Amino acid sequence: MLIITCPWCGQRDQSEFTAHGEAHVARPEHPEQLTESQWGDYVFFRSNPKGVHHERWVHTHGCRRWFNVVRDTVTDHIFATYRPGERKPEIKG
C-alpha cells in the first residue's frame, strides 16, 4: 500500500485514491481536424515507462480533487506530488 501526499489534504493511504494513468497528455487543440490515426494515438497510446512516471491521481474518498504524482514504477517510490497547472518537477530516474 502506498502512502500518498494529496497536495490539498496531506498524507493518506492509497486506498483513498484512484490512479488515472499518464499525466501531461494534452488534449489536441482542434480535435475536429485530427485524422482517426492521430485521434487513436492521443486516446490509446502511452509511454508506459519502466522508471520515472508522471501520472494523474484523484482523491476519490477525500477531497475528490485531481493532482499529479511522480513515481518510480520499479520501486513504487513517490518523488513528488503537485497540483494541476503547477510546473512538472524535474526528476532524474
Add this chain to the structure above:
Amino acid sequence: MERYSIFSLARNAISHHRGWQRAWRSPDPQKTYDVVIIGGGGHGLATAYYLARECDAGRVAVLEKGWLGGGNTGRNTTIVRSNYLWDESAGIYEHAMKLWEKLSADLNYNVMFSQRGLLHLAHSVHDMQEIGRRGSAIYLNGIDSEFLTPGQVREMVPFINLDCRYPVMGALLQRRGGTARHDAVAWGYARAADNLGVDIIQNCEVTGFRIEDNTVTGIETTRGLIGARKVGCVVAGHCSQLAELAGFRLPIESFPLQALVSEPVKPVLDCVVMSGSVHAYISQSDKGELVIGAGSDGYNSYSQRGGFDIIEETVGPVIELYPVFSRLKMLRHWAGIVDVTVDRSPIISRTPVKNLFFNCGWGTGGFKATPGSGHVFAHSIARGEMHPIAEPFSINRFNTGALIDEGAAAAVAH
C-alpha cells in the same frame, strides 16, 4: 531426443534415474538466424516450435533474458478456457483449446492438461444478463457453454455458500475448460523446439535493435549482435520497453497482477470457479494447493509485487463463498507484470518496422492462449502476412476503432 514413455520410465528406473538426457541443449548464439523470437515463455517457445515444425522457417532462435518460463508463464494461475464473447476472441481461444486437447501427445510431454470444468458465477441481475448474452454468443460460435442453476452449482461444489453477501444466482459452465501445468508447457515446447533444431539461448537480454531502411536486420544483446531476417517479439509485461528500443509506442500499460496459493490439502475442489463481480477466483492444483487469482493494482508498475489491499479484497470473498477454506494458511504469494490494452484483447501484429512482429498485450489472461497464440504468430511471421485468426488483433485497430472489447469476459476486474 529420447522419447518419453512408460518404457523409458521403466528403463531409467532400473538405472536409478541417472541416465536421463538433458531435455534441451544450451547452445551459444550463432551470428545470424532466419527468425529470432524474443522471449522464452510459453508463447515464445510455442512460436518457435510451430515455426520449426510447420513453417519451414530456416534457422530459428529464442532469446530469453532470464530462464525459460520464469516470467508470466511461471506466475499465472494455469486456467485454460475459450468462453469469450466476440467472434475474434472465440476464434483464437478456441483454436488454442483444440491444440491444448492434443498437446501432450503432440509434444511427447505431459502438460497435465485437465478439462475439469470451469464455472463463472453470477451474483446479480446484471451478472445473469452478462452470462446470458456471453453464454449464448459462445454457444453460437460452436463452443460448449451451459447455464447452471444454483442447485446445479451446489452439485459441482457441495461446500459452496450460495446464500452469501452476494448470493449465487446462476453460473456459466464450460466443461472443456480446466487447467494445465504451466511450467510443463514451457518445458514441453522448449524440448520439442530444441529437437527440431531451434537454438534456445537463455540469460541473453535484448538491449537494442539494428534497423536499416526501416527494416530490422539484427538484435543487440548482452551476448553480442545477432543478425536476423525476421524478429518476433513475445515479451509479456515489458513489450513497451522493447517497442521503445525499436522506436514506436504501444497502446499498453503495465500493472502487477497477484496470485497466491494455500498450503496443500486433500482433493476438495475438482473444477475451476471464477467469480468476476466479487473477485474470487479459485482452483486446486494436483499438489493440493488452492490456487487463488487476485486482481491487478490500479496503477502502472513493474515492481512484481502488488498492494496488500488487493489480497484482502480477494481473500474476503473467497472465505464468504467457501467458509470451509477460512482456516487454510497461505503459503506463497507473488505478482506478475501484465501488459493491458484498452480493449483487454491482445496485439498480434506487424509493426511500423518491417520484419519486426509483436505478440503482446495478453493482459491478465494469456496462458490459456499459449498454443493458439504461438501457432498463428509462427504462421504470420513465416508468411509475412497475418494469419486470418490473428488479423483482427492488429495494432491498427486502435487507430481505426475496430476494438475487440472483452472487458466483461476477462473475468478479472481491472
